[in-house]
Amino acid sequence: MFRALEVVDKLFERLSRRTAQQVSRRNFLASFGAALVGASVLPVLPVARKAQAAEDPGMAWAKRVGAQTTDPKACNYWRYCSSDGYLCSCCGGGPATCPPGSSPSPTSWVGSCLNPDDGKLYLIAYRDCCGKDACPQCNCLGTAGEMPAYRPQLNNDIIWCFGGSSMIYHCSSAAIVGQV
């Protein structure tokens, strides 16, 4: 019994000594680390999605204008990649809230913008605020992913007050729908 254990012991000793001689510590740690990370990261990195996301017009816009996440009163605020019109943020509302006296359109069109903080794409609903005269502040024009007016459901020249109680355009808001 003791003998058998001794044999196993010897075997492992020889194996680990040989490994220690042939493989550097750095090498071992690197491959061990790579295996560890590889195992946790691989399932969340579908290559096809990456390739698809790389072509997204929202990404190109974010690079071109230097999209930021701190000032929703500036045209290069990240959610405005497809926003056309006056920013509700400059009219007493927020990026996704209507100024007092106006109400959000029940319909919108949906595009996607890159959030530079986490490098992810978010679906954005471009929903106008309606029922009050136009607020001529912060006129911005983003056209990422926009289609010509013959595809009105993906066009931002349309007044998106359709279906609401008033067709009077006040300003443009950009609400997050979800993360792609």
Added chain:
Amino acid sequence: MKGFMASLALAISFSAAAAGVETVAPDDVPDVLVRTQRTVLPKVRGAAEDYSRNCQGCHGHLGHSVAEVPRLKDRVGLFTHTPEGRAYLIQVPNVTQAMLSHERLAAMMNWMLEEYSREQLAPAFQPYTASEVARLRADRLQSVIARRREVVEGLLRAGVIADADVLAFSLEPGRY
């Protein structure tokens, strides 16, 4: 070693992101949440993303919105009870002309029917296939209003619906 530490840190942050993770409602999420707390928003992917990008703006994320837009919720599945109704759902203009391949359009429609109208689906409903969608898309409707009326009358005759207003085009009775 530096490489290893970096990889280890990455591994730890990944598991933290997976475990951490407050899921919040989207809409007006403050950016600081995304930046500092790794807030995770609902993922919209695959057929749900195709619905979001192509249909949701008007039909709504709950499958209903305003009187001018036909409601999907709790009724669109009724169309699957006849072959004409099944075809109509693909041939209606903004479906047939959606910027989606036949495969993705089939997947989106199957998802949409399950999501918004599972209870109304025909008992033997078979999901759309890419080849069926391709065939139906090649056959263009000349008059969508007239075809809708024929389809709804067919569903009435088949006893699927008792009243045409159930499938009124808008929420106004009498228009279908």
